[in-house]
Amino acid sequence: MGLIERLKNEILIADGAMGTLLYSYGIDFGYEELNVTNPSIIERIHRDYLEAGADIIQTNTYSANAIKLARYGLENDVKKINNAAVSIAKKSISSSEQYVIGTLGGIRGIRKNSASMDEISAAFTKQLDILLEGNLDGFLLETYYDFEELTNVLKIARSMTDLPIIAQVSMHEPGFLQNGLPLNSALEQLEILGADVIGVNCHLGPYHTCQAFDQVTLPKKAFLSAYPNASLLDVVDERIVYKSTADYFGKLAVELRNQGVRLIGGCCGTTPDHIAAVKKALKGLLPITEKEVEHPRESILIEDHAPTPPSLVEKVKKQRSVIVELDTTKHLETTTFFKGAKSLQEAGIDALTMADNSLASPRISNMAMATLLQTNHNIRPLVHITCRDRNIIGLQSHLMGLHALGIHDILAITGDPSKIGDFPGATSVYDVSSTELLQLIKQLNEGISFSGKPLKTKTNFTVAAAFNPNVRLLDRAVKRLERKIKAGADYFISQPVFSIEKIEEMYEATKHLSTPIYIGILPLTSSRNAEFLHNEVPGIQLSEEILMRMKAWEHDKVQAEREGIKIAKELIDVAARKFNGIYLITPFLRYHLTTELVTYIHDLDATITKGDANDVQSISH
Template sequence: MGFLEALKTQVLTADGAMGTLLYAYGLDNCHEEMNIIKPDLIEKIHLEYITAGADVIQTNTYGANAIKLARYGLQDRVTEINEVAVSLAKKAVGTGNQFVLGSIGAVRGVRKSDVTLDEILTAIKEQAKVIIDGKVDGLLLETYYDFEELTETVKMLREETSLPIVAQVSMHDPGILINGMSLNDALKQLEKLGADIVGVNCRLGPHHTIQAFEGVELPENAFLSAYPNASLLDIEEGRVIYESEIDYFARAAVQLRNQGARLIGGCCGTTPKHIEAAKKRLQYMQPISVKKAKVQKEIFIQEADPTILEPLHEKVKRERSVIVELDTPRHLEIEAFVEGAKTLYSEGADIIMMADNSLASPRVSNIAMGSILKLQHGIRTMPHITCRDRNLIGLQSHLMGLNALGLHDILTVTGDPTKVGDFPGATSVYDVSSLELISLIKQLNDGISFSGKPLRKKSNFSIAAAFNPNVRVLERAVARLEKKIEHGADYFISQPVYTSEKIIEIHEATKHLSAPIYIGIMPLTSFRSAEFLHHEVPGIKLSEEVLNRMESCGGDSEKETAEGIAIAKELLNTAAKYFNGIYLITPFIRYEMTIKLMQYINQLDEQNKGVKANV
């Protein structure tokens, strides 16, 4: 009897975790390499699950693709590792009646930009070919948080093989994928794409997995599967543990059967004891064929509060717009900063931008200063948000707070690594890149949290993204802008530029883009600071002419300031011709220099109006 044939009349018990047991043996490196290094141990674990009563076991190949194996320098051993894994599983089964599924794990987590989808599919195709050639009974696609990756993998594999495909999603919240899609809809879509068994594994314990299945209808042409974790995870003395009573897991297996699951196993934290207890409960039960799914209560998502102020990316498309950056202080005396922001705003700045601990050095929180400026002085502000300092929990919390405060203008940046700042030993988080952060913020604008959970209200963010034109190959930087637009960027703000030729080059290279650009201009204050910017600050390069002009001032501070402003005005002559958006970076707290440049921009615009009027 074949695998699918058996599922027509039986509830099959699958095995539990492989990694949990290897971890218990003190093996926490590449688990798939153990197929070669410790084959006897892998076979032993398979036999323990079979002895416990598992009808289905999976090969130890969850991460045995070239992308994941490359982390251990094993990318050239894909064929060997997968071949051995299949042979070990089949050897353990022997002449028994158990089925062997070839495990294929997801590559993407929250981060998507490390490798492309095409690269993922190529790697999975290579791995799957070896597993299929090993004559397994089916393929098990597991721990897929990214639904696009899973659907494209199912489509690709369905073209490659007629073997049964088990396609399992993973969720952060019961019943909802991280893209906001309901589990029921997701499983229906996987069924239409050709998956023979659709279901859930990992992340959630038995309680929440059962809760998720309550809203799932029985598929028309597929079966349901469930591989919950033993429980929610805990950390004890630095080690991941799962506390779960064996009988509790077994009783949960029965409830999963009652919700329609016909293939029931375990994921993280489960052991042969869990599977043995589940088997004893399930072995005499017939699968259900009729089920009334629980109607999920629809959560109404309110529209975002209408913003009184027009988004800058709309304004700049038709007229001059000036963003002024003023970094928050590194100390607790904020009076000079507040005074500078008030003066700059009164002089006509559309918005006051504040970096997020630039150069990885701590400053007064930009969300705190943004709130003070907005609530106490009516100043529109734009905080940077870096990926460096906050994990996904902190990022979402931070953004929800910004929205609650009415700070809807933000600039997303990756953030300078901590090693360049005051605390080089501090941790750089980087749960996501700036690309992924843009997508996640757009998800908040749809009223969906990072985990896919409804937020009950849409946020109202206008998202700026960073642009570094000071690179050797500008086309590559522009290609990255195109990717950021695809992810949802509304407009761009460039690093400071120091030649008119570069400004013109930027215009020519970006004029096809749908998102507008603010060109960065930062006046130099001294030759020493010019050299520092040129040689040490990432993303900033000065021309030899500019450096020579600053050096010729001979260290006279007044001359250096005057020359810095003169250079900036020359750059503005060009920038104002090609771009409506100007981004003025205030050096240190010397906002009087920025005011002179703002006044100069106004003069240029008045002159242009006069010229047009006389034409």
């Protein structure tokens, strides 16, 4: 009898973790390679689970796809590793009432950009095609945090086979996927797409897994499954451990049965002892056929009605907008910083923007200074956030804090690597890319946390992204802009530009975009400053003409500074007729330079004739 036929009248027991046992044996490398190099240890684990009472075991193929095997240089061994896994598993069973299912694991986690959907589809199709040759009893799609990925591969699997398919999502928070979709809605979609068994696995222990099923209705045709972790994980003496006892796991298995689950196994931290406890706890129990779900009241999404001025995007789409970067200090003397901010405000800037530890050197928190600027001086702050210094937890916490403080203008950037800064041995985090951070911030704007949990109110961030035009192939840089627009970028702020030709090239390359761009202008202060920027700072290039003009005043600091201002004004003359947004970068807290340039821009606007203004793309740029 097939496993689906048995699930109609029975509760079936699946196996537990493979990696946990291998890890306990001191093995901490690619587990799937063991199918070829040490098949006896894999067979031993399969037999241990079967002897513990498992009706179903899964092949040791969770990560046996080309993408994940490439981490170990094994991408060309997909067929060999999967074939070996099937052979070992089938050799382990001793009864027609024991089943072998082929496992295909998720690839994406919180990071969507870890692999494209085309790459995932190709890797999945190749692995499934190989597993289909093994005459298995079904397939398990497990540990899918990204629902788009799971629905995509489920469609592929259903088109390739009529064998039973178990499709399982993974959650960061009980009851919600990381995109905010309620678990019940996700499972209903999986059933519609043809999954025979639908459920959850990994990350959550048995308690929170039971909690997640509180709001899950019984499927119309499919059956429910659950493979919880043994517990929340802990780290003891630098080793991962799980606290849950087997008896506790068995007790909670009964709770899962009461929620309507008919296929129960284990994920991380579970062992044959846990499966034996499940078998013992469920002995004699039949699956439930009716379940009443008391749906909670819809979570009230509290709108934030705090008054906010018109966004920078709204202004720059219609008229001139000037923002100025004034970096916070590397020391605790802040008088000059606030004096400069006040001077720039009086000159007529729209926002003061502050980097997030630029060049990987620690400065006073831009979040703290932004709060003081906004509260004490009524200056609009635009805060940079890098992916370098905070993990995914810190990023969400930081953003929630900014929202609570009423700071809503953000530039999301990757951030300079730590090794170029004051502490070259410090760790660069980079849990996400700047493009992924854009997507996550927009998710907060929908009232959904990074983990998918409701925030109970929506943030209202306006998010800028960086644009580096100082590259050999500008069209590729523009393609990156288009990807960032798709991810949610509201406008762009460019790296400083030092060439009139580059500004004109940028205009031609981006005039098809409706997303505004602020053109970066950085006044040079000396010949040494120009040489440093050109030769050592990533993303900045100066023309030979600019370098020579600054070198002419190599021994005259005053005239060198005036030449730097003159060059900046020449660039502004062109940029102001092509783009509405101007972004001035203040060098070394010399705010008198950018104050002069702000005044120059406003005076220039007053002299631009109506005919000249026709050149300005007031909507596009």
